[in-house]
Amino acid sequence: MGENLELAFIKTSYIAEIIAATGTEELMDKGNRPYIGMYDKSTRWFVPLRANVTKTRKENAVWLTPFETSNPHYRNPGLDFMKSVYVPEEEDIQKIKNTLPEKQWDYINKNQQNINNAFTNYVLWVDELPDSERDKKWSTVPLFPKGIQSIRERLIAEEIELNQSLNNDIGI
Numbered sequence: 001m002g003e004n005l006e007l008a009f010i011k012t013s014y015i016a017e018i019i020a021a022t023g024t025e026e027l028m029d030k031g032n033r034p035y036i037g038m039y040d041k042s043t044r045w046f047v048p049l050r051a052n053v054t055k056t057r058k059e060n061a062v063w064l065t066p067f068e069t070s071n072p073h074y075r076n077p078g079l080d081f082m083k084s085v086y087v088p089e090e091e092d093i094q095k096i097k098n099t100l101p102e103k104q105w106d107y108i109n110k111n112q113q114n115i116n117n118a119f120t121n122y123v124l125w126v127d128e129l130p131d132s133e134r135d136k137k138w139s140t141v142p143l144f145p146k147g148i149q150s151i152r153e154r155l156i157a158e159e160i161e162l163n164q165s166l167n168n169d170i171g172i
Helices: 012-022 102-110 112-128 145-170
Strands: 006-010 034-038 045-050 062-064 078-080 093-095
Touching: 006 012, 006 045, 034 112, 045 112, 062 112, 102 112, 112 145
Parallel strands: none
Antiparallel strands: 006 034, 006 093, 034 045, 045 078, 062 078
8 A cells, every 4th residue: 555545436336337247336436535545556546535444344344443423324433345446557546636634534544554454355355255255245355356366466566576686685
C-alpha cells in the first residue's frame, strides 16, 4: 500500500461489466461507494470504505477505522474486505478528492502496512475456502482470479527479494 494509498470511485461501467460477466449480484449498488486503492499498478485492489461495517462480518473480513464524531451515520466505520474490487490496470478509475475526516484518514495512513497484511491474509483465506462455504459465496474476492494471482505473485516477488537481500548480507 504505502505511498500508493488513494481514495477512488470505481466506474459503474466496470462494475456493470463484472456483474454481466459473472451473473453475481454481490456488486449491485456498490459503485457509489468510496474505495481505498491498495498496492500498486499490478495489484490494483480497491476496498470499500463504509460508514457502518456490519458486526455480522467475520473479524478477518473488516478493518475498523474508528474516529470521534457526532455523525450518527458513522456508527462503525471501516474497510470492508469482503466487498473488495480488483481493477486491472487497463481499466480506468476515478480518483476523488479526499474529504474523509482527518482522524480517520490519519488512522488509515498510520496502519497502512497492517491493513495491507490483513487484506492479503483475507484474500488468501477466501481463495482457499471450498466453493460451498458461505464466506466465499458472499465475498467479491473470488470474482477476481487475476487479482488473487497478482497478490500471490507479489508475495513471491517479495520473498525472492528478501532472500537475495539476506544472501547479499551474508556474502553468498
